[in-house]
Amino acid sequence: MGTAVDADRVAEAAQRVVAEHDPRSVPTQQFLGACFDAGLSWVHFPEGFGGLGVSRGVQAVADRILQAAGGPVPLGLNPMGYGMAAPTIREHAQTDDVRRQLLRPLATTEDIWCQLFSEPGAGSDLAGLATSAVPDGDEWVLNGQKVWTSLAHRARWGLLLARTDPDLPKHKGLTYFVLDMHAPGVQTRPLRQMTGHAEFNEVYISDARIPDTHRLGGVGDGWRVAMTTLMNERSALGASGSRRGAGTISDAVALWAARPDRHTAVLRDRLTSLWLRAEAQRLTSERSRAAATVGGPGPEGSIGKLVGAELNQHIYEFCMDLLGPEGLLYDGYGLGDGDPDDYRGPIQQRFLRSRANTIEGGTSEVMRNILGERVLGLPGDLRADAGMPWKEVPRG
Amino acid sequence: MAEELADQPTSTAEELADQPKGTADELASQPKGTADELASQPKSTADGAAAEFVFSDEQRQLRAAVRGFCAEYLDERAVRAAMEADPPYDPAVWSRLGAELGVLGMAVPESAGGAGGTLVDQAVAVEELGAALAPGPLFGTVYLAIPALVAASGGTDLLGPLADGVRTAAFAIGDVTATGSGQAWTLTGTLERVVDGGAADVVLVAADAPEGTALFAIETDIDTDHPAVKRTPLTTLDPTRPQATVDLSDAPARLVAGPDEADRVVEHALHVGSALLAVEQVGAAQHLLDLSVDYAKNRLQFGRPIGSFQAIKHRLADALVAVEHARSTAYHAIWALTDGSDDPALAVSIAQATCSAALTRVANDTVQVHGGIGFTWEHQAHLYYKRAYTDAALLGSAEEHRARVAELVLDTAVEAASGTPGPRVATGTGERRGDRK
Numbered sequence: 151m152g153t154a155v156d157a158d159r160v161a162e163a164a165q166r167v168v169a170e171h172d173p174r175s176v177p178t179q180q181f182l183g184a185c186f187d188a189g190l191s192w193v194h195f196p197e198g199f200g201g202l203g204v205s206r207g208v209q210a211v212a213d214r215i216l217q218a219a220g221g222p223v224p225l226g227l228n229p230m231g232y233g234m235a236a237p238t239i240r241e242h243a244q245t246d247d248v249r250r251q252l253l254r255p256l257a258t259t260e261d262i263w264c265q266l267f268s269e270p271g272a273g274s275d276l277a278g279l280a281t282s283a284v285p286d287g288d289e290w291v292l293n294g295q296k297v298w299t300s301l302a303h304r305a306r307w308g309l310l311l312a313r314t315d316p317d318l319p320k321h322k323g324l325t326y327f328v329l330d331m332h333a334p335g336v337q338t339r340p341l342r343q344m345t346g347h348a349e350f351n352e353v354y355i356s357d358a359r360i361p362d363t364h365r366l367g368g369v370g371d372g373w374r375v376a377m378t379t380l381m382n383e384r385s386a387l388g389a390s391g392s393r394r395g396a397g398t399i400s401d402a403v404a405l406w407a408a409r410p411d412r413h414t415a416v417l418r419d420r421l422t423s424l425w426l427r428a429e430a431q432r433l434t435s436e437r438s439r440a441a442a443t444v445g446g447p448g449p450e451g452s453i454g455k456l457v458g459a460e461l462n463q464h465i466y467e468f469c470m471d472l473l474g475p476e477g478l479l480y481d482g483y484g485l486g487d488g489d490p491d492d493y494r495g496p497i498q499q500r501f502l503r504s505r506a507n508t509i510e511g512g513t514s515e516v517m518r519n520i521l522g523e524r525v526l527g528l529p530g531d532l533r534a535d536a537g538m539p540w541k542e543v544p545r546g
Numbered sequence: 547m548a549e550e551l552a553d554q555p556t557s558t559a560e561e562l563a564d565q566p567k568g569t570a571d572e573l574a575s576q577p578k579g580t581a582d583e584l585a586s587q588p589k590s591t592a593d594g595a596a597a598e599f600v601f602s603d604e605q606r607q608l609r610a611a612v613r614g615f616c617a618e619y620l621d622e623r624a625v626r627a628a629m630e631a632d633p634p635y636d637p638a639v640w641s642r643l644g645a646e647l648g649v650l651g652m653a654v655p656e657s658a659g660g661a662g663g664t665l666v667d668q669a670v671a672v673e674e675l676g677a678a679l680a681p682g683p684l685f686g687t688v689y690l691a692i693p694a695l696v697a698a699s700g701g702t703d704l705l706g707p708l709a710d711g712v713r714t715a716a717f718a719i720g721d722v723t724a725t726g727s728g729q730a731w732t733l734t735g736t737l738e739r740v741v742d743g744g745a746a747d748v749v750l751v752a753a754d755a756p757e758g759t760a761l762f763a764i765e766t767d768i769d770t771d772h773p774a775v776k777r778t779p780l781t782t783l784d785p786t787r788p789q790a791t792v793d794l795s796d797a798p799a800r801l802v803a804g805p806d807e808a809d810r811v812v813e814h815a816l817h818v819g820s821a822l823l824a825v826e827q828v829g830a831a832q833h834l835l836d837l838s839v840d841y842a843k844n845r846l847q848f849g850r851p852i853g854s855f856q857a858i859k860h861r862l863a864d865a866l867v868a869v870e871h872a873r874s875t876a877y878h879a880i881w882a883l884t885d886g887s888d889d890p891a892l893a894v895s896i897a898q899a900t901c902s903a904a905l906t907r908v909a910n911d912t913v914q915v916h917g918g919i920g921f922t923w924e925h926q927a928h929l930y931y932k933r934a935y936t937d938a939a940l941l942g943s944a945e946e947h948r949a950r951v952a953e954l955v956l957d958t959a960v961e962a963a964s965g966t967p968g969p970r971v972a973t974g975t976g977e978r979r980g981d982r983k
Contacts, residue, residue: 395955401969407959408968419945422952430871430900437874440599453867469969479974496972515856521866522859526839529854 156193156204157211163188163202164215173221179258182224185216186257191224191232195240199249200257224259230301231256231263235309235328238379242326242366252307252328264305266296266329266353267376271545274516276311277320277373278535278543281355283312283327290314290327290360292335295352298510302338302351305331309379311372316541323540324372328364335359345502346483347491392432398493398500399428402465405472405497412472424465431457456517459507466501473497596666598881599874605670612649612671615642616678622926628681629785633745635682643682644711649675650688651709654696659706665818669825669880676829679786679929683714685940686742689822691715691750694761694802694815701763701802704748716746717815722753722794724762731755731799732774733762737792741940744779744790750802751794752812758805761812764797774798784932817890820941821883824876824897827905827937831869834905834912834930838862841916858915865911872897872904892954899947902938909934 171184185191186200190212195201217223225232236256243249255261272279281294292312302308308329315323329336335358340348367375395403406413406421435454470477480498481487489495491503508514522528535543596602601609619639628635644650649671654660661667668688675684687708694717695701695708707713722735733753743749751762766775774797780789803811839862842853852858879897882888909931913920920927938944 403956403959404963404966404968405971406956407963408966410960418952418956419948421956422948425955426896426899426948426951427871429896430875433874433878434870437599437877440597453870456863457867457871473971476971479972481972481974496970498972515860518860518863519856521863522853522856526835526859526862526866528839528842528859528862529851531854531856531859532850 153205153208156202156208160190160193160202160204160208160211161215164190164212168216168219168221173216173219178222178227179260181221183254183258185212185221185224186254190216191253191257192236192240195236195253199240199246200236200253224257228256228259228262230265230305230309231259231261234265234379235263235307238309238326238366238375239328241378242375244363244365248363255306261306262301262304264299264301264308264331266299266302266308266310268298269295270297274513277324278540278545279311279313279324280545281310281312282316283314283325283360285314285362286359288362290362290365292327292329292355292358292360294355296355297341297350297352299338299351299353300349302331302353303340307331308353309366311376313540314369314372317539318370319537320535320540320543321373322370324376325369326366326372326375327360328366329355329358329360330364333358333360340485342485343491344505345491345499346485346487348485349491392435394429394432395425397428397432398462398465398504399425401497401500402468402472405469409472412474417468417472420468420471424461424468427457427461428465431461453521455512456514456521459514459517462504462507466497466504469497470501477501598885598887599877601666601670605667608649608667609670609674611647612674613677615647616674616680620675620678620680622929625679625681625786625929634786634788635745640682640714641711643675643680644709647671648709650711651692651705654692654705654709658696658702658709660709665821665880665884669822669877672822673825673829676826677833679830679926679933681786683716683742683746684826685787685819685823686716686740686746687714689819689826690717690815691748693818694750694811697811697814698761698803699807700804701750701800704763704802708748713747714742714745715748715750716740716743716792717750717819718743718792719752719812722751724753724755724760724799726799729800731762731801732796733764733794733799734796735794737794739780739789740792741787741789743792744777744788749775749792751799752808753799755805759808759812760801760805761803761808762799763802764794764799768798782936784929784936786929786933787936816941817894818883820894820898821876821879823937823941824872824879824894824901827901827934828869828873828876830930830933830937831872831901831905831908834908834927835862835865835869837926838865838908838912838915845917852915861911861915865908868904868907872901875900889954892951895942895947895950895954898942899944899951902944902947905934906938 167184167188167190171181173181182191189195189197189200189202191200192206193202193204193209193212194206196203236253239249239252243252252261256263267276267279269279269281281292281296283290283292292310294312296310299308308331310327310329311324312327313323314325317323331338335356337354337356339352339354341350341352342348343350402421402424431454438454477498481496489499491499493500493503495503512520519531523530619642624636624639648661649668651660652663652668652671653665654662656662672684672688692705692708692715695705704715708715718737718740720735720737722733722737724731724733726732733751735753737743737749737751740749747766749764749766751764752759753762764775766777768774774795776793776795778791778793780791782789839853842858842862843851845852853862875897878888879893882893883890909927912927913931916925916927919925
């Protein structure tokens with residue numbers, strides 16, 4: 151079987167990398183560079199571009215060996231780079247030179263990537279975005295504002311969707327670019343959120359220039375390019391399951407266990423219901439994983455985002471109700487105060503942070519539309535802007 | 547970034563559709579080769595069991611066969627006919643389920659006259675029978691009596707006829723006293739609301755014997771002139787799942803499980819029964835979801851399909867989540883009982899708490915989405931609605947099972963935690979407080 155041979159080849163390459171570049175002693179960027187050169191960054195990419203041209207299922211073989219030796223999880227270090235930019239560049243860059251220029255520093259994490267999609271006027275209706283790109287010789291001139299951009303302040307490159315033809319219906323006039331975040335006319339400002347911290351940024355773009363070689367896919371093809379990338383990202387399902395009681399529900403159970411003085415029968419039943427929902431979702435993820443190994447994910451794979459987001463909110467609401475007056479205190483609202491918003495902070499901070507869960511990454515309303523339309527096959531809603539040139543669509 | 551997926555122009559929607567329809571078939575697919583292995587394993591060993599949530603080709607074929615049989619012989623008309631009949635099912639169809647399809651005793655060892663399969667096989671059949679609301683004493687015979695007899699050291703000879711569908715059984719726990727010894731026993735007392743008790747040939751009774759609780763079998767067709775077993779059929783909320791009061795006065799009984807094993811046998815029967823009932827609930831819930839989605843696509847109001855309204859769409863999306871969660875917990879309980887991979891009491895209570903809530907919820911959604919037609923006698927929605935509330939009450943309500951989960955999970959966590967601080971809580975006195983401007 152080809153896969154078994156591929157797996158052996160990948161395993162050999164991975165063992166050679168860890169033997170020659172011990173991840174516990176060489177710098178991370180150097181180690182990840184060795185992984186790239188050995189074709190282990192994305193094993194399904196072509197040789198010379200961080201891959202070995204084998205099936206992507208074999209990636210797990212490489213990751214196991216590299217991470218067991220103490221190697222980092224690169225998706226965690228450069229999430230937009232590894233998760234979205236790499237597959238898009240591989241598939242849609244115009245030349246191999248561009249692929250070479252961008253992929254290796256992405257893989258080493260020397261270049262951090264961000265994603266410039268959402269705008270103040272285009273959230274759930276992303277295809278309605280207004281940032282414009284106008285051709286000028288072999289360059290494009292960009293103007294507009296992006297928002298909710300994680301890592302923009304650290305990023306060297308941004309994946310950007312811009313409107314190149316306002317006379318076409320909204321999905322058709324979009325083009326996909328790579329923006330140099332250090333280019334003149336690109337300004338990044340932190341966006342402070344209700345926790346007091348600034349995880350995200352606003353990016354203002356004034357007459358910034360992008361060479362046409364940094365266009366990904368055809369002019370007007372931006373929506374399709376964006377979609378294929380998202381599909382790519384979605385199909386990268388985690389390979390390992392989670393333990394019963396792990397995740398955010400563990401906060402609620404641990405708090406319950408630590409505060410017997412606050413116990414009431416009503417809170418007890420509420421927590422039990424939350425625990426059951428978390429467990430049902432955990433089992434559903436396990437089932438989804440089992441199904442994915444035997445022929446692709448079924449509908450059970452699409453509900454995790456919706457359930458997880460609402461469950462997080464309900465779990466931290468429960469924690470706040472359990473704490474009562476104690477929950478009314480905070481660690482400080484100075485920008486530098488407290489912990490980063492990554493669910494390592496105190497309960498009150500996690501509570502505030504969870505409020506965004508049903509908005510970020512697709513609102514719960516949009517998720518229910520997806521489940522209704524794409525899983526159940528229900529008809530779409532009426533669209534007021536269907537077929538209308540983008541510039542005539544009412545905005546506000 | 548999920549918003550893009552919902553916002554496809556129709557021209558690209560199809561090529562981007564990555565969600566195959568039909569959950570059962572998707573989940574049923576798996577590489578060949580494990581089914582023989584499964585079938586050849588005694589049901590108590592874990593080694594041969596297939597990976598959790600993965601069904602074999604044979605199980606997929608079984609599912610299709612039961613579905614096909616139900617469509618032909620156990621359709622809505624058959625269900626309605628059974629509601630009016632005495633006994634409240636068609637014995638000829640029932641015996642075909644047993645003898646021809648072999649789906650009544652799938653987890654019964656071959657040596658005892660069964661199919662020699664696993665509880666997973668039985669669950670596959672039950673899910674389809676549940677979807678069809680198949681009439682017949684599934685609850686008494688398949689969910690409870692057969693698992694009890696498989697687990698008990700006595701009464702093995704009773705299994706064959708039950709698995710073949712030539713006889714039926716009920717299972718009851720009540721205020722009944724047993725007197726006698728050896729194999730010569732009589733039972734006296736009243737058993738209230740015995741599901742499938744009205745037509746059962748044999749009733750398994752957990753009764754108080756001098757040495758403790760024991761499990762007995764009584765034959766119901768004895769000496770009708772001096773009835774030691776008097777049965778009074780009851781009119782039930784759910785006409786497809788009949789009940790009867792069973793009065794016993796010195797009814798001759800044989801010992802099936804003595805006090806040394808009766809508690810274990812009864813507990814096992816209740817665990818298996820709860821897991822199979824959960825699977826039945828999943829089958830019924832999926833049927834109702836399919837029915838509602840179909841209606842929402844085709845019913846036009848305000849010049850458009852009502853399923854295009856988010857009020858309907860989101861309700862059905864939530865119903866989908868409920869069904870998928872229910873399916874996961876029910877299957878997990880079945881696998882836990884098959885391969886011993888989880889505490890059966892916890893797995894079963896998780897499933898019953900989740901599936902009872904899911905089916906009643908989806909039954910309500912179904913009536914609501916159908917509007918006025920869903921409230922009529924002629925529409926099938928009410929049959930499932932009544933089944934939903936019946937199933938939710940039969941082996942413990944969702945609340946009772948939640949209470950059990952709370953004992954097993956939360957109380958255990960409290961004991962384990964004693965003294966540990968728990969997650970960090972902000973105190974309003976952090977060092978950085980003074981740094982604020």
